[in-house]
Amino acid sequence: xxxxxxxxxxxxxxxxxxxxxxxxxxxxxxxxxxxxxxxxxxxxxxxxxxxxxxxxxxxxxxxxxxxxxxxxxxxxxxxxxxxxxxxxxxxxxxxxxxxxxxxxxxxxxxxxxxxxxxxxxxxxxxxxxxxxxxxxxxxxxxxxxxxxxxxxxxxxxxxxxxxxxxxxxxxxxxxxxxxxxxxxxxxxxxxxxxxxxxxxxxxxxxxxxxxxxxxxxxxxxxxxxxxxxxxxxxxxxxxxxxxxxxxxxxxxxxxxxxxxxxxxxxxxxxxxxxxxxxxxxxxxxxxxxxxxxxxxxxxxxxxxxxxxxxxxxxxxxxxxxxxxxxxxxxxxxxxxxxxxxxxxxxxxxxxxxxxxxxxxxxxxxxxxxxxxxxxxxxxxxxxxxxxxxxx
Amino acid sequence: xxxxxxxxxxxxxxxxxxxxxxxxxxxxxxxxxxxxxxxxxxxxxxxxxxxxxxxxxxxxxxxxxxxxxxxxxxxxxxxxxxxxxxxxxxxxxxxxxxxxxxxxxxxxxxxxxxxxxxxxxxxxxxxxxxxxxxxxxxxxxxxxxxxxxxxxxxxxxxxxxxxxxxxxxxxxxxxxxxxxxxxxxxxxxxxxxxxxxxxxxxxxxxxxxxxxxxxxxxxxxxxxxxxxxxxxxxxxxxxxxxxxxxxxxxxxxxxxxxxxxxxxxxxxxxxxxxxxxxxxxxxxxxxxxxxxxxxxxxxxxxxxxxxxxxxxxxxxxxxxxxxxxxxxxxxxxxxxxxxxxxxxxxxxxxxxxxxxxxxxxxx
Numbered sequence: 001x002x003x004x005x006x007x008x009x010x011x012x013x014x015x016x017x018x019x020x021x022x023x024x025x026x027x028x029x030x031x032x033x034x035x036x037x038x039x040x041x042x043x044x045x046x047x048x049x050x051x052x053x054x055x056x057x058x059x060x061x062x063x064x065x066x067x068x069x070x071x072x073x074x075x076x077x078x079x080x081x082x083x084x085x086x087x088x089x090x091x092x093x094x095x096x097x098x099x100x101x102x103x104x105x106x107x108x109x110x111x112x113x114x115x116x117x118x119x120x121x122x123x124x125x126x127x128x129x130x131x132x133x134x135x136x137x138x139x140x141x142x143x144x145x146x147x148x149x150x151x152x153x154x155x156x157x158x159x160x161x162x163x164x165x166x167x168x169x170x171x172x173x174x175x176x177x178x179x180x181x182x183x184x185x186x187x188x189x190x191x192x193x194x195x196x197x198x199x200x201x202x203x204x205x206x207x208x209x210x211x212x213x214x215x216x217x218x219x220x221x222x223x224x225x226x227x228x229x230x231x232x233x234x235x236x237x238x239x240x241x242x243x244x245x246x247x248x249x250x251x252x253x254x255x256x257x258x259x260x261x262x263x264x265x266x267x268x269x270x271x272x273x274x275x276x277x278x279x280x281x282x283x284x285x286x287x288x289x290x291x292x293x294x295x296x297x298x299x300x301x302x303x304x305x306x307x308x309x310x311x312x313x314x315x316x317x318x319x320x321x322x323x324x325x326x327x328x329x330x331x332x333x334x335x336x337x338x339x340x341x342x343x344x345x346x347x348x349x350x351x352x353x354x355x356x357x358x359x360x361x362x363x364x365x366x367x368x369x370x371x372x373x374x375x376x377x378x379x380x381x382x383x384x385x386x387x388x389x390x391x
Numbered sequence: 392x393x394x395x396x397x398x399x400x401x402x403x404x405x406x407x408x409x410x411x412x413x414x415x416x417x418x419x420x421x422x423x424x425x426x427x428x429x430x431x432x433x434x435x436x437x438x439x440x441x442x443x444x445x446x447x448x449x450x451x452x453x454x455x456x457x458x459x460x461x462x463x464x465x466x467x468x469x470x471x472x473x474x475x476x477x478x479x480x481x482x483x484x485x486x487x488x489x490x491x492x493x494x495x496x497x498x499x500x501x502x503x504x505x506x507x508x509x510x511x512x513x514x515x516x517x518x519x520x521x522x523x524x525x526x527x528x529x530x531x532x533x534x535x536x537x538x539x540x541x542x543x544x545x546x547x548x549x550x551x552x553x554x555x556x557x558x559x560x561x562x563x564x565x566x567x568x569x570x571x572x573x574x575x576x577x578x579x580x581x582x583x584x585x586x587x588x589x590x591x592x593x594x595x596x597x598x599x600x601x602x603x604x605x606x607x608x609x610x611x612x613x614x615x616x617x618x619x620x621x622x623x624x625x626x627x628x629x630x631x632x633x634x635x636x637x638x639x640x641x642x643x644x645x646x647x648x649x650x651x652x653x654x655x656x657x658x659x660x661x662x663x664x665x666x667x668x669x670x671x672x673x674x675x676x677x678x679x680x681x682x683x684x685x686x687x688x689x690x691x692x693x694x695x696x697x698x699x700x701x702x703x704x705x706x707x708x709x710x711x712x713x714x715x716x717x718x719x720x721x722x723x724x725x726x727x728x729x730x731x732x733x734x735x736x737x738x739x740x741x742x743x744x745x746x747x748x749x750x751x752x753x754x
Contacts, residue, residue, distance in 0.1 A: 041419050041420065044418070044420050048417055157428045157431070158431050158581065158582050158583060159427035159428040159584045159586075160424060161423075161424045184427065186583060186584055187584075188578055189578070214585065229420050229421050229424060317440070317481060317579060366579070368521075376522070378521050379517060379521035380521060
């Protein structure tokens with residue numbers, strides 16, 4: 001022990017003698033040196049926040065009245081306030097489902113705000129209801145903002161990091177801050193009805209995939225990016241119409257990437273390329289089951305090992321109640337249905353509700369098929385591709 | 392000498408400034424992420440997706456729940472309709488034997504000594520490979536909220552590895568320790584990971600620990616792993632209430648308790664949760680200035696009815712303890728077991744009388 005002390009003393013004398021810089025090192029608070037890993041982790045997070053923030057913007061349909069500091073975006077006159085992120089230098093991707101009402105349609109102009117508070121305008125060039133997304137082209141004279149790259153969302157795994165950046169409760173408008181939250185991807189879903197409205201109130205029957213994240217997502221964040229540690233976008237944040245579930249939902253980037261080139265070209269909503277699974281299905285009375293037919297060679301179904309004549313048992317682990325239902329579950333094409341809704345005063349009224357806009361390209365779907373001969377059931381994972389005749 | 396010193400000072404200064412700058416690349420976070428994914432993957436072999444077919448007309452929901460609002464016009468009456476899905480399952484299960492899978496008992500409805508409760512039409516297990524097998528309920532252990540399923544598939548390749556990851560002895564985690572919940576649920580082909588820390592140990596009669604990871608129906612029955620990849624617990628005893636003080640608190644049973652229960656269930660034992668003692672009256676404090684509690688109603692077939700207690704009687708004392716408020720009575724009954732006999736001093740009209748009430752099980 002005395003030897004140790006001597007050594008220490010010798011070392012410190014040496015250190016003192018070397019330069020003034022070492023003295024400041026020794027004078028650093030002892031507590032701060034006890035958790036070097038935590039400090040490094042924190043520094044990494046701070047660097048990520050700094051790096052990603054300039055690519056995130058606030059989007060609204062009109063210039064909010066900022067003179068009333070009490071009111072938030074919606075109260076300030078804008079009917080729609082959300083977040084968005086910059087892609088390909090002059091475009092902004094955002095979510096049109098962030099507020100119950102919004103009048104942003106292709107062709108209309110919108111108001112944008114950069115991370116530093118600079119205001120500018122843009123024009124909506126495309127809308128894809130299947131992905132709940134809007135594409136905005138920034139008008140000339142817009143500030144130079146760094147673009148974000150879209151990552152391959154198929155490579156995202158459960159446990160991957162999910163960084164969320166957004167204009168939480170209009171934080172950008174009021175406090176000039178883009179909020180930054182940290183979490184992980186905890187699951188993958190389909191049939192999670194996301195969107196701000198209950199589908200029976202006219203909300204959107206979204207049929208794509210949903211990433212569940214445990215990152216804190218709040219009103220105003222929707223449309224903002226979920227990034228991985230490389231700073232690439234893996235998903236776009238979306239609201240869940242049952243806010244009480246506190247479920248962080250996001251649309252995977254592959255679905256967005258698949259439709260982006262067409263939206264940039266200005267393809268109208270109804271003319272966007274359709275998705276396909278590479279097979280057809282029909283009900284067979286003899287077999288008493290739904291039978292897979294017309295499996296396209298080289299298509300997703302064939303690649304997953306599906307063959308003509310197999311029985312289709314389940315979609316995403318749900319039984320298939322009927323043929324019309326199957327169409328809805330697979331989200332094939334635009335389907336509308338007349339429904340009775342509560343009209344108030346104890347009366348009901350009839351209205352038309354869309355139950356499907358069609359599947360986004362790049363959607364993962366699980367199908368359970370049964371081999372008619374061996375009777376073995378198997379669940380396979382398919383990814384929708386663009387229909388050939390749309391090329 | 393002078394140049395040497397300046398170079399040294401310069402180097403030192405450079406080193407210091409580098410240390411002061413924030414790290415530009417998230418190296419540590421990437422390392423953490425890779426390890427988290429690795430844990431998820433290594434655990435994924437032992438978790439299966441378990442689906443339970445409920446006859447919604449006949450069965451009371453197995454857990455307190457809020458049904459997902461049915462979407463008018465978008466679904467029929469079919470409970471298997473995804474557009475009108477209730478928030479019950481599919482659940483997760485843990486492979487524990489050659490053809491054995493453990494799940495949470497609450498998913499099987501009312502207790503039944505021959506299998507699943509009435510109203511449960513079938514149980515299906517989907518393996519990580521995507522193969523589906525019908526399952527048979529061969530044992531239930533309600534005290535720790537576990538049930539044992541048997542399927543025809545040979546799971547021995549999974550179980551050899553799984554057993555190696557079970558701690559050999561009693562292993563209690565420490566508060567603050569990192570845990571991973573790895574489930575399957577709705578997506579049989581993909582795992583579901585929630586990470587968190589151990590919030591408290593020795594909860595629920597010292598059979599479980601509490602964790603702060605998010606638990607949903609999908610992760611009910613999922614294994615809980617520690618940093619070393621060992622399975623230290625299983626998500627059971629979860630409180631599903633959407634509202635109230637205890638809503639959403641997550642528990643996981645200790646692995647040694649799970650193993651003990653498994654050994655019992657393997658022999659075909661069905662262990663029912665001990666029922667709470669029940670007297671069978673509804674009492675209220677009618678007159679604040681008078682002693683005793685007034686009997687508001689008597690449950691037919693209960694111990695109170697058999698003892699002859701009637702509506703309108705005033706309960707003055709139970710076993711020489713004065714009853715001046717409702718909590719007095721509740722606390723007194725809770726201190727006894729099913730089958731105990733209580734002496735109740737009643738006031739009926741002007742007449743005082745003693746009756747003997749045998750406590751029955753709470754229905």
